Amino acid sequence: MTVSTITQLQDRVLAALEACGVPTPDGSGELLTRSPLTGEALVPLTRTTLAEAEDAVARAHEAFLEWRDVPAPERGRVVKRWGELLTEHKRDLAILVQAEAGKSMSEAEGEVQEMIDICDFAVGQSRMLYGKTMPSERPGHRLMETWHPLGVVGVISAFNFPVAVYSWNTALALVCGDTVVWKPSEMCALSALGAHQLLARAVAESGAPEDIHQLVLAGRDVGAILVEDPRVALVSATGSTRMGREIGPQVAQRFGRCLLELGGNNAAIVTPSADLDLALRGIVFAAAGTAGQRCTTMRRLIVHESVVDTLTERLVAAYRTLTIGDPRDESVLVGPLINEGSYRAMVDAIEAAVAQGGEVLVGGNRVLAAEMPDAYYMEPTIIRMPTQSEVVREETFAPILYVMTYSDLDEAITLHNDVPQGLSSAIFTTDQAEAEIFLSGAGSDCGIANVNIGTSGAEIGGAFGGEKETGGGRESGSDSWQTYMRRATNTINYSGQLPLAQGVKFL
Incomplete structure (x- = not known):
């Protein structure tokens, strides 16, 4: 890596920030963003103080008192404009995502497209915040439910999807009449600035209250304000199970709401009837894409003993063709791990797997260390395991795929479900009965199957989230909007009489 390479990356980032409308950073500040592409510092930024964060919550709360009374279709116009601006600046924001999260441009642009898609979804949802009318047992009465804005929503997001998952929450929260305070990952502050500035422009152009969206750039100390402040009605947090164990009880203690998207230890079952060509493509992308740093990354592969040798041979051959390196080169498929900590965790997991009886079939080596000593590029790794040992049951946020075998489907499903996490799952089969069993209540115990x-x-369009130690939260599509609202049951008496329910007599 040369000085010119570093300079080119910084220039590209500054140009993207300017295009999104972010004022040029003055070069001072203690929050120092670094790029996993090179390991070098990008742009120093000013950290949000505790007092500023508390003020952000206060301003969001005041704005909520006005925003909740704006008709929902009018609220949708802000999100519609945001989506238009995201479409216009898709490449600019993707450049920031690539620089901070280390993704290929295809994946970075795909992440921004998710933001655009959720804006489209939320705009439609702004006219469909439906309640139900139920039959009353009393004559001359109407029984119904209505949905109302909840309050301030605190969003704590992770580095691996620095803007997409945040937007799932924000687009829906805004059309539901809530305001948002966002604490992004410290590692992805520039992406956050770009997304926030585009939303701020949409708010201004739509004539909405300017404080409906707040951005705070800091660490856990500021995140704690969102967790502890009773004015924050809902805390939506994406991260590790450890983080969820800390946040959940604190929010519950003050009777706030939590939406948790935590660990994933996702598996696929490959049956004897599976189309192996299809399975091969699906497995390689799910296991190696984004350098294994998706919450939905495939980490376990449970293959029928009759096809395991054929499939693993093909997987090993495919892995050997994967291009690893700086994803600014469009021929590269696998980029870097986010930092040294992720690299150490991957190395430790590989060593533990071998100690627990595993055999490394391919990968496991660091590459490009001489050219970029502060960046961490690792070969995606396949390890054949005799059993689902301790290391396999843990989530390692890296491109490690553990391969195990089974003899009958019941055994495979038992093995599949025997982990603490419950996010995403898959089965490759051409047998309709196997597919239906996997999707039934006796099959996968994950939120996504x-x-x-x-x-x-x-x-x-589908609700995203998982069970068990994944936290139980649901974001994005389907009826996830209900998370951001409170429900009221209403009884209207137009009879002129006052009959009591259940036939109770009084007076």
Whole structure:
């Protein structure tokens, strides 16, 4: 890596920030963003102080008192404009995502497309915040439910999807009448600035209250304000199970709401009837894409003993063709791990797997260390495991795929479900009965269960989230909007009489 390479990256980032409308950073500040592409510092930024964060919550709360009374279709116009601006600046924001998260441009642009898609979804949802009318047992009465804005929503997002998952929450929260305070990952502050500035422009152009969206750039100390402040009605947090164990009880103690998207240890079952060509493509992308740093990354592969040798041979051959390096080169498929900590965790997991009886079939080596000593590029790794040992049951946020075998489907499903996490899952089969069993209550215990596709690549229309130690949250599509609202049951008496329910007599 040369000085010119570093300079080119910084220039590209500054140009993208300017295009999104972010004022040029003055070069001072203690929040120092670094790029996993090179390991070098990008742009120093000013950290949000505790007092500023508390003020952000206060301003969001005041704005909520006005925003909640704006008709929902009018609120949708802000999100519609945001989506238009995201479309216009898709490449600019993707450049920031690539620089901070280390993704290929295809994946970075795909992430921004998710933002555009959720804006489209939310605009439609702004006219469909439906309640139900139920039959009353009393004559001359109407029984119904209505949905109302909840309050301030605190969004704590992770580095691996620095803008997409945040937008799932924000687009829906805004059309539901909530305001948002966002604490992004410290590692992706520039992407956050770009997304925030585009939303701020949409707010201004739509004539909405300017404080409906707040951005705070800092670490756990500022995140704690969102967790502890009773004015924050909902905390939506994406991260590790450890983080969820800390946040959940604190929010519950003050009777706030939590939406948790935590760890994933996702698996696919490959049956004897599977189309192996299809399975091969689905497995490689799900296991190696984004350098294994998706919450839906495939980490376990449970293959029938009759096809395991054939499939693993083909997987090993495919892995050997994967191009690894700086994803600014469009021929590169696998980029870097986010930092040294992720690299150490991957190395430790590989060593533990071998100690627990595993055999490394391919990968496991660091590459490009001489050219870029502060960046961490690793070969995606396949390890054949005799059993689902301790290391296999843990989530390692890196491109490691553990391969195990089974003899009958019941055994495969038991093995599949025998982990603490419950996010995403898949089965590759051409047998309809196997597919139906996998999707039934006796099958996968995950929030996402797929047939003949991999574990990653969720669409906006479906609710996203998982069970068990994944936290139970649901974001994005389907009826996820209800998370951001409060429900009221209403009884209207137009009878002129006052009969009591259940036939109770009084007076």
